[in-house]
Structure formats: C-alpha cells, structure tokens
Amino acid sequence: MTLPRVLVAAPASGHGKTTIATGLMAALAARGHVVSGHKVGPDYIDPGYHALATGRPGRNLDPHLTDPSLMVPLLLHGARGADLAVVEGVMGLFDGQIGGDGFASSAHVAALTRTPVVLVVDVSHASRSIGAVVHGMATFEPGVTIAGVVLNKAGSSRHATEVVRAVERTGVPVLGVLGRDQGVSAPSRHLGLVPAAERDEAAAALDRLAEQVTAGIDLDAVLDVARTAPALTEDPWSPADHIMRVADNSPVVAVAAGRAFTFRYAETTELLEAAGCTVVPFDPAHDRRLPDGTRGIYLGGGFPEVHAAALSANTSLRADLREAVLDGVPTVAECAGLLYLCRSVDGHPMVGALDADAVMTPRLTLSYRRPTLHGDQLLGAAGTEATAHEFHRTTVTPVHGDRPAWSVDGSAVGFAGPTLSASYLHLHWAGHPQLAQSFAGAVAAAGPHTGAVAVDVLPQEPATTERLDDPLRHHGDAELGDGLVDLAVNVSRLPRPDWLERALAEGVAASTSYPDATAAHAAVARRHGRGIDDVLVTAGAAEAFLLMARARRWRRPVVVHPQFTEPDVALRSAGHDVTHVVCRAEDDFALVPEDVPEDADLVVVGNPTNPTGRLHPAAVLRALCRPGRVVVVDEAFMDFVPGETQSLAAHRVPGLLVVRSLTKLWSMPGIRAGYVVGDAAVVADLRVQQAPWSVSTPALHAVVAATGPQAAAETYGRARQVEVHRRVLVDGLAELGVPTAASSGPFVLARAGTGAHARLREAGIAVRRADTFPGLDDGWVRLAVREPSVTRHLLTTWGVHTACT
Template identity: 75%
Template sequence: MVKLPRILVAAPASGHGKTTLATGLMAALARRGLAVSGHKVGPDYIDPGYHALATGRPGRNLDPHLVGESLVVPLLQHGSRGADVAVVEGAMGLFDGQIGGAGFASTAHIATLTRTPVVLVVDISHASRSIGAVVHGMRTFQPGLTIAGVVLNKAGSPRHAAEAATAVEAMGVPVLGILHRDDHVSAPSRHLGLVPAAERAQAAAALESLAERVAEHVDLDAVLELADGAPDLDAQPWNPAAHVRPATNDSPVVAVAAGRVFTFRYAETTELLEAAGCTIATFDPAHDPHLPPGTRGLYLGGGFPEVHAAALSANTSLRADLREAVLDGVPTVAECAGLLYLCRSVDGHPMVGALDAEAVLTPRLTLAYRRPVLGPDQLLGEAGTSTTAHEFHRTTVTPVHGERPVWSVDGMPAGFGGPTLSASYLHVHWAGHPDQAQRFADAVHAGSAHQRAPGPPPSLSVTPVLDVALTDPLRHHGDVEAGDGLLDFAVNVSHLPRPGWLEDALHAGVAASTRYPDASEAHEAVARRHGRDRTDVLLTAGAAEAFVLVARARPWRHPVVVHPQFTEPDVALRAAGHEVGHVLCRPEDGFTLDPALVPDDADLVVVGNPTNPTGRLHSADVLRSLMRPGRVVVVDEAFMDFVPGESETLTSEHSPGLVVIRSLTKLWSMPGIRAGYVVGDPAVVAELSAQQPPWSVGGPALAAVVAASGPDALAEQAQRARRAVRERRILVDGLAELGVEVTGSAAPFVLARLGRGTHAWLRTVGIAVRRADTFPGLDGTWARLAVREPTATRQLLTTLRSKDTWS
C-alpha cells in the first residue's frame, strides 16, 4: 500500500472554473514549499501546460480510454513520485465521459478508480440558494463517490456568497473557499480551448496573481487535510523501463518538436523513448534554424500550427531540413499538428512539404475518442493491430490519406504511413500502447546504425540546404547543397581552372564595361561556329533566361516538358501563367524518350540533350521526329559541349520551329558569368528577342562567348570532353562494384540509385550530392553525382563502401 495525499477538482459542467481553481491550488501549495504533482482527466492538450508552470513538474494525463483502467493508478503514482500532494483537474462535468459509455473516462470514473476525494468548484454567478440543490444532486448521483468539499466561484457580493454557502453546507458539504469575480485571472480562449501557457508572455505573472488569490480565499489547510485523508493506493507505479528496451547500445537522437507551436505531448512518450535507449532533443520549429545535431528520429506532436503558420513558414531552413529528413527515411511520427506541419501548406502558408496534401482551418470542431486499426504493415506496427486514440482539431487535410494510410478509422482510411512514417490526426498515448513506442525506437536505432559511418566528426561544419528549393521543389538547384567543408559532388560545373585565354577575355570584358555592351561580335562568333546566319542567333544571360523568353513568347495552349529534366523550363512557364504538361521517361527504359508519348496537340516541347539529371543522350533522329507544323521544339544542350564531337547536336539543324539552347557556364567553370545563347528557326528566335530587355547580357559574358567560340576554345573543349569521359568511367565503374544502379550518362554527372537516406547521410560525413527527388519522375532513392577528379571520386566511393559495412 502506498500513501499519496491527493484531491480531484471537478465541476457540474465546463466553464465553472476547474482550471482556475486547480492551477491556483497547485501554485499556492507549491509556494508553501510543497512538491506538487499536477494531473488532468482526459486527453486535454492545454491544461497540463498550466499545471507544469504552476508546479515545476510535467503535467500528466489520466485517461482510461487511452491507456486502460488498469494503468490509471500506476500512472498517477508514477507522475507523483517524490510529490507531497497530487492535484487532479477534472474534465467537463463531473459525470461526463465517452458518449454512450455510461460515464466511462469521466472525471467521476477517475475519482472512483483512484479513490480520490473530490473538491467541487461551482459557478454561482447566476444562482444563490439553488447551488445547494446542485451540490446535493452531484453528491448523491453516483454512490461511492466522495465530494469532500466545495469552492464557490464568481460570487457577486458577500451577501450573495453567504446565501449560496449556507445552502451548500446544509447539504453536509463544507465550503472550502469563495472566489469573487476577477477577470484578471481568467485565461483567454482559442478555437481549441484555452491559450497554451507557453504562448502567454505574462503567464508566470498571471499565475503568481492567481496563487495569491487562491491562498487568500481558499482554506489550504483544509484542502491538505482532505488530501491527506485519501485512502492508500494498492498498486505499483508505472515504470517505462518495464515496457520497452533499447535495441542497440547506441543513444540515437530523437528530435521532438516543442516551443510555442507544439505544446502538447504526453510526458510518458519521451520517457518511453528514453527507456528504449533514445536521446531526446527538443527543437522549436518557429525559431530553431536546423534540426538538433545527429537527429535520427522525429516526433512531431500536438499544437497549433494553423495559429502560428506565418512563423513556421518563415523558418525556411528548418522546413528544408525536415523535408529532407522525412523524404530520406528518418523515422517520423507526426500527430495532428505534426501532420499539418508536414503538409505542403496550412491555410496557404508553405509548410514542410513532405506530404502531398494541403491543410485548411474550418469552422467545424472534430472532437472524439477513436478505436483505429493499423493499415498495411508500417512504422508503428503490423496490419490489423487495434489501438485507442483521440482526435481534437478544427482543420481538414486534403487528401485525408496517402497511398499507404496509416489507420483505418470506422472503416475509412486515414493518415499517411509507410515503413518510416506515421502521420495522422490521431493522438495515441504510448503508455497504453508501448509496442508502438518500441517499434518507433527500434526503427530509430536501426536507422542510426545504418547511417553511421567513420569519417569527419559530428561537429563538422556544413552549410544547410536552403529551403527555397524545398518549398518549391522545381526551384531547387544543386548549388544550395554544396558548402564550406563539403566535398562537392552536387554542383555540375567543372572544377577545372579556367584557361588563360578565357581569363584574359573576362578581364577585357570587365574593362570594357564602362560603356553599354555591344553583342554584335558575339552574335557573329556564334553564327560562325555553328554555320548559321546572324538572324538565327540570340545571346542570352545563360540558359535560364532563354527559358523565360520561350515561356513569354506565345500564349502556349499545351506546353510539354520531357522529364526528368532541368526544372527551369517548368518554373518559367508557370511564372508566365501556363499550365505545364509532363512526359515522363522511365528508369526501367534507361530514360529513353518515346516520341509517341508526346501529345499530338502539344504546341511547345522542351527536352534536354544530354538531359539533366539522367545524362541521357537522345538521338538526333528521335528529336527530329518531334517536329511538326505549328509546334516549337526546344532542345536544351547545356551539356552538349561535354560530349566528344558533340554527336547528336542540332545546333546546325535548319528546321521550322526548332531552337537549341546552349550554356557556356558548365564546361568553362563560370556559373557567375551568365553566358549562353539560342540558335535555330529565325522566326522563333525573333519572337524570343522581342521579349528580351535591352543589354540583357553583360560585357564580360559577351567577351566570354566570343572567346569560347574561337579555335583555341574548340581545341580545349575537345580535351575537356575526353577527360570528362575518362573521369565519368572511374565513377561509374566504382559505383557498379558497390552494386549501385547507375544510368548511362553522356554528361558530366551520373544519376545513381543510392537508396533513401544516403543523400542525407553523405552530408553528415562531409560529402554533398544533388538530391534527385525534386525532379519530376524521380524519388528519394536517386541522387545526381557530378563527375570529379579521380582523387575526389575515390573518396566518395570509399565513403559509400564504409556505409555498406554498417548496414
């Protein structure tokens, strides 16, 4: 038998002042120097936050629906370890519980299970003597329940309070205190209830005022005497270590969302994870720029992302980290607020974007206990496993589930699930279902072992991936993945130094920048190189500007981009207001293009050759077959100068509607000098030119175009192209030895199926590769690897080989 002094604060209905009295009692008793344990009946999100603020200990929940009747007393004892007194706050009316459950999970149910004396708080603002009848009815409604005292709330005057107190005491119940109307201690409301304590800037000061008021107007000695008279408890305290175990000797980090937005999670959740060998690291999604170092698991609990959507959206770097982690297979549990946060947006504010869904705030409140069943085998358990849960939200998510719904609720699929993800509106109390905590912890341990590798220490300083790419995946470019301290396989620009003749030309271009640039010499140089007329050529600020000009040139009815492909054409066409269609080349076909897949009514077709990121070199005949009257075909040859002899180029092709885009930035190591051009059908070139602002291409870039079109450049280009072939072969052969699937490439990069999580893991050991899941048609198993010098390539291959030894 264990002695635990305790009381339970209840009321006839919601709105009588349970939270005010319960929290005030906790704070007032703590001011006396007592260790106070705060508890809340039911799955409430918010009140335990006030309890924690008042007591300095975690607020805890007691709910037989979520954990079962047998665990209520052990959890009460666990939460009260080392406490002098426990104060339990009820929910709703004293006898209100699960609908149709005859009071199951009600405050009275908890009071009966724990044999705790009840202090009833009653709002008397609209009655006086009738309060005696209310108390009499509450006292006699359920035999075996002890209403040990009453606190009268919102008294209007001493005479009013005395009238009500006399009527109550005539029923044989002592009045322990009288609180008069005082709006200064009421907690402001929100669409889901009270504003969380963590969001109230003056919460501590308000709590101090409340403690003083309760201490002045409530007989604390009498309350403690009632608490001390509570019967001893015949049960052992709950112990998380008795329900879970560590899977390895490691202590992998589970990042747990906290702060002003994510204010709710059951205290036992993190205790179970710690008992399962995980290290808990909290982070604030509204403010922290990155995930905690070494994160190997994610727990995103409840809160109010819809209220703080602007702050969450503004934290772009953290959203990028989270999206990368989730898509790379870091085990993730997201409940309610966590589900919303992982969506593409909440009420139009960009969120993490790891789920293909949108969330919006609605007028309708969803509030219910649930008995869901797990869907297909996934992160939290096997298919068909039933559980108990709770929903509480005013938002909706569209669609309501993914391809692998995590739950079946009343026979309907719900949530987004998979081997490394569980995201839904449902809150599960893991003390009642420790097998789910074990499954999650096991996945974190397994992921940690798989991702660990020898190499640079964890303190390695790396530049994070910028989120602009991940807010809109089509705007993601490899340069944001490289950074100081990282071996760069992400950027597809040659690392060779620029030749002297090009440096001289660039310096001359800068020197001539005292006057407006004259593009005539560069136009002539390009026309001469490709055997074209001057009117067939348009100089552009890199290939990117060319795509913008194409997008603006006509009111395209049905533009189509062949993917996977450089995403800038999509971005430009969308920005110009066009609906863009996609033709997907499949990996099982080697990313070859089937012209029959291109819709007959497409009036614009954009295709890369060789294509970024696959490196696929399409035959000139296949591309010619795309041409037809009324259609413009744009061939992006930004990497054709890496192909020896430029086989399959169409720069010298004279066909109506055909234009070719070239870039000089990749081969010649000058991405900061935006130098490119368009050659092709002079009628289309003229349309593009009409969209271009004056002096679009600066003097240094024009000088570079002239230099890169001369005989010295053509000879140097041939050497660099042959070198790229040799170095690419070293990379491809090395990956093949590791059993890594690699696409056939004619470009200065290869597309490799490294597996989910490898992109992120390589980053932790100091190597940047280009994630490929931002290209339409590819998923997180792929990564693009730039061709580098053999020394760097061997370092990459050695690192990948070491990863296999840990898997």
Template identity: 60%
Template sequence: MVRVPRVVVAAPASGHGKTTVATGLMAALRRAGHIVSGHKIGPDYIDPGYHSLATGRPGRNLDPHLVGEDLVAPLFLHGAAGADIAVIEGVMGLYDGMIGTDGYASTAHTAALLSAPVILVVDVSHASRSIAAIVHGMASYDRGTRIAGVILNKAGSQRHSDEVIRALEPTGIPVIGVLGRDDGVTVPSRHLGLVPAQERDEAIAQVDRLAARIAERIDLTEILGIASAAPDLPATPWSPGTPTEDGPVIAVAGGRAFTFRYTETEELLRAHGCRSVTFDPLRDERLPTGTAGIYLGGGFPEVHAADLAANLPLRAHLRAAIAAGVPTVAECAGLLYLGREVDGHEMVGAFDTVARMTPRLTLGYRNAIAPQDTLLAPAGTRVTGHEFHRTVIDSGSSPAWLLDGRPDGIATANVHASYLHTHWAGHPDLARRFADTARSADPAPEPTSAPARRRTPEPDLHHHGDRDATEGLVDLAVNVSRRPRPAWLDDALRASLDDLARYPDPSDARSALADRHGRSVDEVLPTAGGAEAFTLIARARAWRKPVVVHPQFTEPEAALLAAGHRVTRVVLRCDDGFALDPGAVPEDADLVIVGNPTNPTSVLHPADTLLALTRPGRVVVVDEAFMDAVPGETESLTGQLVPGLVVLRSLTKTWAIPGLRAGYVVGDAVVLADFAAQQPPWSVSTPAGAAMIACASGDAVRETEVIAQEIAGDRKVLVDALTGLGIHVVSPATAPFVLAETPEGTRERLREKGFALRRGDTFPGLGDDWVRIAVRDAATTATLVEAWRTIL
C-alpha cells in the same frame, strides 16, 4: 499499497473555473513549501502546461480511454512519485464522459479509479440559493463519488457569497473558499481552447498572481486535510523501463508551435535506449546532429504558419531527412507541417497535401486500426486515441489509421502521419517499434547548401507618431489637428472642472452621442479613447479567430495579443491600391477589425464592401477615427443597424484633444454590452464626457464639415506637390494624412532638415520605403517641399 494525498478539482460543467482553481491550488501549495504533482483527467494537452508552471514538475494526463482503466492508478502513482500532494484537474462536468457510455472516462469515473475526494468548483455569478440544489444534486447523483468540499467562484459580493454558504449548510458539504468576480485570473483562449502556457510570456507571472490570490481566498489547510484522508492505493507505480539513452537521437519538435505531447512518450523512448533532443521548428535551422528518428507532436502550426514557412533551412533539412529514410512520426500538427502548405503558407513538402482552417471543430475519442503494416504498428493493430483540430487535409491513398472505419493520415515506409493523438503508455508497442526502427536507421544527412531563412522584421506594434515628432521638428508624424481649439470646446472643458469632486458619470455624454447618430443609448458606449475601446474588444469574448486587416493602426492587434489571442492578418496590397476584398478575410473569422479611412493608407473603403464582411456569428469592428475628416462622412456606418457591426469614433484628431482620451463606440447593443462588461468604473473622465457632449452638438457637427472641406483642400495641395516631385502617393487619399512611397533614407534626410514623418515600417504590410505625412496648411507644405527638393 501506496499513500499519496490527493484531491480532484471538478465542476458541474465546463467554464466554472476548474483550470484557474486547480492551477492556483498547485502554485499556492508549492509556495507554501509542498512538493506538488499536477494531473489532468482527459486527453487535454494545454492544461498540463499550466500545471507544469505551477508545480515545477511535468504535467501528467489520466485517461481511461487512452490507456485503459487498469493503468490509471499506476500512471498516477508514477507521476506523483516523491510528491507531498497531488492535485488532479477534472474534465468538462463531473459526470460527463464518452457519449453513450454512462460516464466512462469522466472525472467521476477517474476519481473512483483513484479513490480520490472531489472539490467542486461552482460559478455562482448568476445564482445564489440555487447553487445548493446544484451541489446537492451533484453529490447525490452517484454515491460512489465523494464531494468533500466546495469552492465558490465569481461571487459578486460578501452578501452574495454568504447567501450561498447558508443555503449549502444543510448539504453538510463545507465551503472551503470563495473567489470574487474580479479575483480570478483567466487564461485567454482561441480556436482550440486555452492558449498554451508556452506561447504566453506572461504566464509565469500570471500563475504567481493566481497563487497569491488562491492562498488568500481558499483554506489550504482544509485542502491538505481532505487530500490526506484519501486511502492508500492498492497499485504498483507504472514504469517505462530503465532509461539508457545510449542509442539513436530522436528529434522531438517543441517550442511555441509544437506544444502537444504526453510526458510518458519521451520516457518510453528513453527507456528503449533513445536520446530525445528537442528542436524548435520556429527557431532552429537544422535537425539535431545525429538525428535517426523524428517525432512531430501536436500544436498550432496554423497559428505560426508564416514563421514556420519562413524557416527555409529547417524545412529543407527535414525534407531531406525524410527522403533519406529517417523514421518519422507526426501527430496532428506534425501531419500539417509535413504537407505542402497550411492556409497558403509553404510547409515541409514531404507530402503533396494542402491543409486549411475550417469553422468546424473535430473533437472526440477514437478507436483506430492499422490498415496495413506501418512504422508504428503491424496491420490489424487496434489502438485508442483522440482527435482535436479545426483543419482539414486532403489525405493520400495510403492511410495511417482507420478511425472508426474512416481513413486518416498518410503512411509510407518510414513516415506515420495522422490526426490521431495516442498515449504511448497505453500502447507501448508503438514506442518500441518506432525506437527499433530508429536504431537500425542511418542518421539524417548533414545539411548542405540550404536556402536562407526569410527575414521579415516584425513591426513594432507599440510605435506611435509622437516618438518621431520630437522637439524642434516640424510635426508631420502625428495626425492631430494643429488648428486652435474652438472657444466653445475650451469653455465646456473649463466648466467641467467644477464637477471634478464627484465621480464621473458619462450618461449625459452617452445620450448626446446617441442623438448625434440617431441611435438608442444602448447602442453607444463612451470610452477613454480608441486605446481603451480596442482593449475592451480584445477582452470581451474568447475570440476563436480574430482578423486584423492591415496596413492599419497597430493598436487593435497589440490589444489582442496582450489579451492572449493569436491574430490572423489580412494584408492589403499596394498593387491593388490597398483596396479591401471581403473574400480575402477567412470565412471562419469571428472578429474582423478594419479602419476606414484606413490609417496609414488614407484609403476610404466603400460602405457596401465593409457590410459584405458581416455575417451571423461574426463581429465586424470598423475604426472610423478619421471619418470626421471626410466631407459628408460618405461611407460611415454609424447609421447602419446590422447585427455584429460596431463602429469606433474619435474626438482626438479633429478637436486636438489627445491628452483628454475621448472616443466612443456605436453599434450592435448586444456586442456593446460585452464591451461594457470589461470597462472599469469611471474610465471616462468628467472633462472627456463634457467634450463628447460639446462635440456632438449640431453646431459642432456643422463646424466639423467645414474643417473637413479645409482638410480636403490642404490635402490636394500636398498631394499635387509630392506628385510634382515624382513621389508616388497612394490615391485617392481621403484622410488628414497621405501615404507616400519614397527612396531609401528619405525620412532620415528630411529629419535632418527639420521635418518629422511617420515611419512606414512600423505598420504590418509596409516597409521602410513608405512614410505617412500629416496634412497641414499650404505654407507648411511649401516649406516641406522646398526641403525635399534639396535631398533629391
């Protein structure tokens, strides 16, 4: 009999906040001085990464399908050894398990195997008294499951939570904590769920903030009491065996691209005398010295495909090691990495296979049979596992497994590569067979002359033209107009100061902008400039595959990355005149952001081309920050009522008010409602609202057209002058700036002459041989050209 205080964190369904609460509880209990063991029910690899950050111990998985019912408690006791308390995060809804099995491998099933009390996390954001019926139903559905407490998540107010608590009193189940709607710290997600902790530099700080909030809102003493009431477990802790690590080196892929593997895998390898050494395929340019076996687990090679492809030295060493007979196991991500390419990016090339992303998620438990003798198993061996991917690959004729009768993966004399994830604690012979083969194998040959890594400097997405336009220089780096602001705009701004004693209300501005574009008020959202709009977009939804079309303004990608998303870039080519081909955008993209006219290329995309990007289930964002500089706004989409289409507009550039932060979004009301839900109160200031009203008037629109014609004339002077100097200018140019291809060092030499131009290498898809030049009046252009002649 072994005593381990323990509690299971469950929910009625996915999305109620299990991971947030479970991770926060682990971190809060650790901060309170307890040794905490974190566990995850189910095959999930990502949540245990957050558990590890919270506890300082390896995250562990508990899954009856993967390891068998009899091994769940022993594995739990092994992982929880030396801990004061174990927190076990559930999977999906409390009673959701394998389809057609009456809940096998569900949270309730696993909690019963561990005799563990359950804390139910319930999202109460859309109900009050009805929550009591949900909790009562969950508690009475299976009397073998003991729900010992409830944590209310996303309560709207004290009054709201009090109503829920009163309704729960007759159930006899105590409420041991309430988290407000703005209290939870959420984790960004993408096409396979949450973004792994290893890929998020801010994850540690976020877990610390979450721990503090959980400690403030949840009764940790009550949690400890519930956990301590769990009975002793009549089981013996699982043991992989005594580690010796005096045998062969097993190179285990890690880093940001390979984050999926069970802790017990390496424990078993070490128990069989192997020395596991982690290497990072994104950074390391060779395998560890003495590598006699390679383990490539799961992860996201499709997200990091470009960087994996750039590491030519490691790819060459891996290919040579496998060709030399080094035994290699590859699961899912490893299978993709060993192929010829992933989404057009070159991989190791050990197999002549091509992988690509698809909209379809392949997910589920599997029963597998070895169709032949392989590196991991003799023919006929049966194992259990799971699949979890959105890619497809053209597998070879020698499969590694038959998954429910379906061929999967590739097996050769020394390689076992498959989509199937297996938990080796449940099938220890897999580890033994691999270790034995590695022990008798020759180490990988030392790399000889390897190709150099492709060094592609990553642009500074936070660079802005105002960094280039320092005092004393003629500013051709910032696109803000140098024309004097009109008197009517200054008058409106001054008048707005009388209302500063009241909180801002943008409703009048919203109505004015709606009238300006012939839209309803729910199809317009005022924002504090484009920067806020892109932040709202990034946070609005759990985007699976956001795409940014480059070269363009870098703020959209920066906002998506800050929100934890992984961005797919579609880079337009100079040889094509930076024209947009809708077919270049991945079909499964659910968010596409493109500029028009594009910053920095000044290219104006036809409206029909942009509309070809729209489709059901996709949001298309068109940044029209410079459309008001196009005479007639010929390709604007502000008047198009298309589901999923939204257009960003700016008042900053033409009216010279960047310090005011005034912009707005026009488009699909459903999408705008999601953006608005992320907007903090009063973000649009009273002066900004006044500017929106003034600039939406009929007189202002007419004056905008006059300014656009003047810009067109000044731009022609600039383009003709640069062309006369033999400078290649992207044309036709349509914005208040042009993009020019120049000899190396041109920007620096012009800076010495007193002119600031915008660096091209800060835009993805461009290098330091490009500069963006703001359109100014003819006299300014003449002085620029004269200075330019002196450096030719």
C-alpha cells in the same frame, strides 16, 4: 503508498475547474509543498499550466487512451517525490465518453484512484439553488466522495453567505469562496485555452491566481481533505517495465517543441529514453536545422496554423526536415505534425513532405477513436489496435495517401510507410507501448541524418522608400493601390451595425434642410456627463485641430511626438511655429511631463498615440495642465481601449480639451464625425472659428447614434476583438524577431528595418511608413490590426521578403 490527493471537478464545463485547480497547485507550491499536477482526459493545454504552477511535468489520466488499470500506476508515477497530487477533472463530474455510461469521466477516475473530490461551482447566476446542485452531485453515484465545495464567481458577501448556508445543509463543507475576477482567466483559442508556453504573462497571472486562492480558499482544509484519501496498493508505472532497450549508442530522436508544438504526453519521451534513445527538442520556428545526429523525428500536436508565418519563414529547417522525411528518417507526426508535413496550411508553405494541403474550417472535430493500423508501417503490423483522440479545426486534402496510416470506423486516414506515420490521431504511448517499441526499433536501425543544404533567403539590396516633399501631410490612405492588401489605414473592417446604418440613412433623408447640431451636442454631453457648453461637434478630428490652431494667438505651441501629424499641419498653416517634444523608443514612448517647456501655452498629445499605440496614464496628462495653458488630448482611438481606461473626456480641468473621432471604430471614414469636449471657455473659442453647417446632417445623425446607449456595449465588444487580433499580430512578429511598441490601439508600430516598407509593398502589402512622423525613421512601420487570416498572410510574406533586414 500514501499519497494525499484531491480531484477538482465541477457540475459542468465553464465553472472554473482550471482556474481553481491551477490556483491550488500554485498556492500550495508557494507554501513549500511539492505538488504533482494531473488532468483527467486527453487535454494538453491544462497540463501546461499545471507544469508552470508546480515546476513538474503535467500528467494526464485517461482510461480510454491508456487503460482503467493504469490510472493508479500512472498517478503514482507522476507523483514520485511529491507531497500531494492535485487532479483537474474534465467537463462535468459525471460526463465521460458518449454512450459509455460515464466511462473516462472525472467520477470514473476519482473512483479508480479512490480520490476525494473538491467540487467547484459557479454561483454567479443562483443562490440557494446551489445547495440542491451540490446535494444532487454528492448523492448521484456511489463510490464518488464529494469532500468539499469551492464557490466561484460570487457577486457579493451577502450572495456568498446565502449560498454557503444552502450548501452546508447538504453536509458538504464549503472550503472557500472566490469572487468575480477576469484578470486571472486564460485567453481562449479555437481549440480551447491558449497554451502556457504562448503566454509570456502566464507566470505573473499564476502569481495573482495563487494570491487569490490563498485569500479565498482554506488551504489547510484542502490539505485535510487530501489526507483522507486512502493508501494505494498498486506499484507506480515505470517506462522501463514496458519497453525493451533497443540501443546503447543513444540515437537522437528530434522532438518538435517551441510555441507551435506544445502537445505531447510526458510518458512518450520517457518511453523513448527507456528504449535507449536520446530525446533532443528543437523549435521548428527558429532552429535552422535538425539536431546533430538525428535518427528519428517526433512531431506532436500544437497550433501550426497559428504560428504558420514563423514556420513558413524558416525555409532552412523546412528543407532539412523535408529531406529527412523523404530520405527515410523514421518520423511520427500527430495532428499538428501532420499539418506541418503538408505542402501548405491555409496557403502558408510548409514542409512539403506529404502531397496534401490543410485548411482551417469552422467545424471542430472532437472525439475518442478506436483505430487499427491500416497496413504494415512504422508503428507496427496491420491490424494493430489502439485507442486515440482527435481534436482539430482543420481538414487535410486528401485525407490519406497511397498507404493510409489507420482505419477509423471503416475509413482510411493518414499517411504511412516503413519510416512514416502521420495522421490527426493523438495516441498515449503509455497505453500502447508496442507503438513506442516499433518506433524506437526503427530509430536504432536508421543512420544519422546528414542534413540539407541551407536555403536561407539571400541578402538583397535594401528597397528604397520614396521621398516626400511634405511628410507631415502624408496619410495612410496614400499607401493604398490596386491589388494591395490594406494594413495601412486604421479603420475597422467590421460591418457597421444596423442601428448606425439606419441613422446614416435617416441623415441622408433629412438632408433636404440645413444641418441642425442640437441633438448631436446633447447626445455627446450625455455620453460624458458634461454640459452643452462643454461640447462642440466637428467634421472629424481634423476640423477640431484646424479650429484649435485658429482659436488663439499661441505664443509657444507644443506637439508631443511621435504623433498624428494633423495638429502640426494645422498649426503651421495658421502661422504658428511649433515646438516638438519627442518621446523615445528606449523609454517605450512614455511622456515625461517635465520635458514640456514651462512656457508652452498649448500642448497637443495623443492617447492612445498614433502611431505608437502608447496609452499614457491619465494622471501624467493631467500633470501637463496649469494656469494659462491649454492641453489638447487627441483621443481619436480611445474607443478601441476596452473600458476607455485613462480617458480624460469626463474630467473637468481648466484648459483641458479632449478630441474624439467616431469614424475609425464604426467603419465610416467618409462620414467626417467627431467632437471636442472640455473647458467651456476654450470650446467657445473653437466654436467662433467654426464655419456654419460644417458638419453634415448624416454625420450629425451618426454622432447621435454612436454616442447613444446602443453603441456602449458594442463599443466594448469591438474593442475586445481588436485586442485579441492585436495579440495575434504582436505574437507573430515576435516569433519573426521583429520588435514592437506596446500598443493599446488598432495598430502596432514595428521596428521592421530599413527597406521593409517598400519590400512589403513590392510583395503586395500596404503598410504605413513611419518616417513621416517626427521622432521615427524609415526603420519603423505602422501596421493596422486586421483579422487573423490577413495577419497571417502579412507574417508569412514578411518572413519571406524581409528576412535580410
């Protein structure tokens, strides 16, 4: 059989195999080719991206999990009807099973399938030396043909030209060059890349990647390489050739799916269907019960610890599944399935069909295994041998039940019985069809599951939120109380860096004399490329708003809401009548400059805005500026935005002021430290209103440190960490069906429903009520972004205590 094909490999992990291989699949599919995507090794995540790129199931080729003799048949089976196959390698080209002399490596699979290799090389840290790397890779092992090279992460055209010349000396053609672009990389998770099913933006990212690959790689040359692959004489693998049909009445096997359960081999369900079963997917996070007529259950791998809140909140499905397992419905649970059947995962209630608990650990377990069935059980007779893979960062206590599932290196692991097999081991049933045969036979003999009585949370009277005499003076710290988990205060919980601690200590030591703000003003001016007259250091943003309110006799001050209420309070305290311009939720809280009254001589707007997290484009805010008007942009949370995009602090525009705070990101709310930067004439008016020595010496030392060169790199790192942690919160709320406003800050505004604020407080969690912000009602709450463990506690509690909203 003629099958054009290439295998995309690299000298080591991290060179961009997944990016280039997936990009090639997407680019070739966009050209109209029918592309079959494959992955060397036991990986589940990369095939998810391959499926998204090709529109066909992603397939795995692993000589350990199946057998070397099955590599070509499985390749041909997966590529039925395709124009060509693109195979993504694993690790470095020659890296395989430890101690196996390259067994199960990309090179091993390339040799078994007679597939030419396209080598992806990260050239970001070398130039001519890349030629030596390619020469060594090309000559290292006979039988492996490196037919082309793609240079990844080139720094410039000059750099790329130097590398191309060096590689061409080896006789291996360069098929393309890609520059540095982090916009198309997949975000990491504790086990590797985030599954495509969890990335709503994955399709758009693939479109961008396909465009880049098309622009940077000669696709015709890649196709020419693929067509050099020799014909294959083996027959395609067929599930019907490896399993007997056990039923003609199509018994239903419920297969866990959804965002929490994305790991399973395509051949697993194909074997069950060939045996006469009907495979019906269900989503444990959302479906209220098992599929009708369920007579077997397959719980594959995934990330239940990440989606623990949604899984735990679905009490109806958990009860139904527990009853099914305990009533003897044949059930196979691999890794994530094992965790889901436990009593709990990191304290979150799970199904409870197993007397065991699971917790996250810092240690990654990653290894090929050769297990044997410990005793007679659902998957076969005692002593049955298999090959498997283990990949997790959790532990289960106890590690096995009274009837262990497997023996691995002399140790008993897992839980088993006549109708159960649950363990950490991932098995590829195409390599062990007898396991699928045993399971299918048990399913055919089982009666249908009748279902448990639904145990949904009963509706309850909405909790009431206390009325406030002066809502505008309500702040997040007022939400706190003894024993409450704090998701109300928007202050980073990361420890302060050593250089900041030293600066604060030096500030305390220097407090024997009156404060001198000279050095702090100079530091802020350097930070933003401004003159000294453009800068005023203040006791946090709060003092800046008081000075602003008193600086002039404002005729018509406007505050854009929903917004931090301090500007309103300051203006009203100074005797001004304030006009509100309210951004609407249905418009994603976007600001329309035309909504601001033309006669407004003062406009105050946050960016990103507290509490919505809305990051307004700089151009929109600049459009507010005009002669005779002062525009104050509150950038108290701008340092939480990686790269501080859309900041106006460096813009020289008449009448424009930017207010910054240093207390949130640097975990020092008790040190009131901030500043104003902008139009020198307006800054001068504020300076006149400032009391002498209003900023303490420790705060001044903190300003110097937090605007200096040491702070710059760490600011970006902290902001990126908040970005990652915010995604955990937003994704978790989405799984619970809770809408959120798009946020660029260290907080998220959630449409929680009436009474959610009080109900969460009763459950031990403090969140910021949002009805004190003009433009919002008590159906909203603001949630501080916290580390994932705290977020998951919130989400689990939310699922249990706010289900009636």
